Amino acid sequence: MEPAVSASKGKHEPVPSKKQNKFTNILANKKTLSLNLFAWLFLAPYLIFYSWFMLYPIIKGFIISLYKWTIGNERTFVGFGNYKTMFQDSFFWEALGNTLYFVLISTPTLVIIGILLALIVNAKLKGTGFLRSAFFLPHILSISVISSIWVFVLQPYTGLLTSVLKSVGVTNEIFWLNSTNLAWFSILLATVWWTIGFNMVLFLAGLQEIPDDLYEAAKIDGANSWHCFRYITLPSLKSVILLVVVLQSIGSFKLFGQSYMMTNGGPGTSTRTLVQYIYETGFRTNDMGLASAMSYVLFLVMILFAVVQFKFMAKKD
Template structure:
C-alpha cells in the first residue's frame, strides 16, 4: 500500500514538473529550435527579400565553397580563435590569482577587472578606437612621451589591427573568466597547499601540481565558451576597422551579414551560417576530447 502511494506521488511530482517546464519548452522550441530548422530550409532556397523563394537544393553550398572570400573570412575567424582563446585563459587566470592573493584593495581590483564586461560592444570598440587613433590617441601620446617618434596606425595595418582587436576583446571579456577562475581557486582546499609546503614544494610547484590540475574543469569550460564567442566575432572589427584594411580583418559573421543584408542573398548567408555552426561544434568536440579529464 505504501509503495503504491509512493508511486502515485512520484507520478504526480513528475506531472507537476512537466507542467512547470512546458512554458519554457514552448518558448525554447519556438525561439531556438524553430529558427535552426527554418534557417536550414532557407539555405536550400534562392531566398531574396521581396521575391518568392525558389528551391535550389545544395547549390548555395556549392557556390559558397567556390567563394574565395568565404574561405578568407573563415580563416580570419579561426585565426582570431587561435590567438584570443589562450590570451583570455592566461590573462583571466593571472587576474584571478591577483584577486585571490588577499592583497589590500582586493574589492577595488575585482570591480575594476570586471566592470568592462558589463559595457556593450559598441561602447568598448568606440573607446579603443579613440585610444588607438593616430596623432591624438592615448597609446601614441604615451609612446611620444617616452621618446618614440612617428605615428603608429594601429587600425590600418593588418597585424596591428588584429592585435588591437585582440586587446579590446581581452579587456572587455576577461573579467568574466576571472570570476570563473576565482570561484575555482576558492574551491581548492588549503590543506593541499599546506601538505605540499611541508613536503618542501615551492610556490611554482604548488601552482603546477595543485592549482592547474584542480582548475582543469574550469579551464575546459572557459576554453569552450571563449572559442564559441570568438567564432561569433563581429562587433569589434566592424566598429574598429570595418573589416579592413581592405578585407584583412573581415570575419565570417561579417561576411554573412554583408551577403544577407547588403547583397540580399539570404539563402547563401544561411548556408554560410550552417557551415560556421558545424565548425563551432567540431571545435567544441575536439576541445572536450583533449581537455576532458580521463578516468
C-alpha cells in the first residue's frame, strides 16, 4: 500500500507581490542607511582630527613649497623655484646621502638582531620573561633620554665605556662622537638599543604563530636546528620581516634626535641627516618654502623605497 501523500505536497508557496518586494527593499535600505549613519557618526571625531592635523598640513605644506616665504613676511609665489634651488644645493645631497647611508646600515642590523632576540626569548628557558622586559624597556624612553644616556656612556676620558675599556687594558682614548665612522657607529648603537625591543615583539608574535607540528615533523625526518630555521622559521616570518623592514626603513629615514643630540650633525656635517637639514633650513635660516620642498622630496623618497621593498619581497615569495 502506497503511503498517503501529504495534502500540502505539490502546492506552490505563495509568491510575494511586487508591493511586498518593494516594501521589503525599502526596509532593508533604511536599515543599511541607519547602520551607515551610525558608523559615520562614530568615525566623525577621528576623521575630523585626522583631516585637520594630517591631511590639511600635507596639502598646506605643498602649497608653501611653491612660495618663497619667511615667517613674518609676505609670501612670494615662485612655482617650483624652491625645488630647483634644493637640487642645486650640495648640502641637500650630502644630507640625503647621510640619511640613505644610515637606512642601509640600520635596517639590516635591526632586522637581524630583532630575529635573534626573538629566538632567544621564544626559547623555553628560565628567565626569558625577564629578558623580554629588559629588551623592550628602552623603547618606552624618550629620544632625549636615550641620547643623554649614550652621550654619557660614550664620553671620552670619563665615559662609562671608556672606563670599562681602561679596566681591560685599553689605554688609548677613543673619541666616539668626534670621528665620522665612530659617530655613525655610536648613533647606530643608540638606535639599536632604543628600538630593538619593538622589532623583537613583532618577530616574537610571528614565531608563536608557527605550529610546533612543523618542527616535530622536520626533526623526525632528520632535520637539525639550522634546517628548521632556514626552511620553516624564515619562510614563516616573511610577512613579519617585510613589515619590520618597511617600518624600520621609514623610521631610519626620519632620523633626527640621535644625530642632533649626540653629534649635532658632526663632525662637520658628516652625520647631518635630511630631517636635521630641513629643521635648520626652516627654523634657523627661516626659509619655510625651501624646507617644505625638502620635506616633500623626503616623503617621495620614502614612498619609492617602500614600494621597491614590497615589490622585491613579493617577487621573492
